[in-house]
Amino acid sequence: MVDRVNQRFGTDSYTPVILRRAHHEPPDVFTFMRAADVCYVSSLHDGMNLVAKEFIAARDDERGVLVLSSFTGASRELTEALVVNPYDIERAAEALAVALRMSPDEQRARMRSMRAQVAHFNVTGGPAGC
Numbered sequence: 001m002v003d004r005v006n007q008r009f010g011t012d013s014y015t016p017v018i019l020r021r022a023h024h025e026p027p028d029v030f031t032f033m034r035a036a037d038v039c040y041v042s043s044l045h046d047g048m049n050l051v052a053k054e055f056i057a058a059r060d061d062e063r064g065v066l067v068l069s070s071f072t073g074a075s076r077e078l079t080e081a082l083v084v085n086p087y088d089i090e091r092a093a094e095a096l097a098v099a100l101r102m103s104p105d106e107q108r109a110r111m112r113s114m115r116a117q118v119a120h121f122n123v124t125g126g127p128a129g130c
Contacts, residue, residue: 033058038099040067041074042086049074052081056118062111065099067092077117080110 002019009016024032033039039055041048052066052074066081068074075083082099084092 029054030058033064034061036064038065038067038096040096040099041069041072042084042092043069043072044086045071046073048072052078053118056111056114059111059115062108062115063104064111065102065107066110066114067095067099077121078114080113 002017005017006015020032033055036055039052041052048069049072052068052072055064055066056078066078068078068081068083069086070083071086075081082095084095086092
């Protein structure tokens, strides 16, 4: 599927999807998250909340867009994410298009809000390092 997407939408200088099938240490994961324009958490049932929050914590540049399945608990906390029903392929695709076209100013405003949320509600009960 990755090959099909890259052949259809890629160019000589742009590869839309880079698939890494291996274990990655946390510093590498954060590097990947900082490089991503969008993080899409498409859980079909509750889960992957930590991935969403790690994406937010990693984005100290206040860029990037979080797209969350409505089935994740994080979708109720992180109200500035774009929330989708992953079973509704058309609307999920529309949300991804919105995410990819979102202005830097809107990204910044949404990310600041979500970073404040993650910083306030962390595992220690106090402010996190966001």
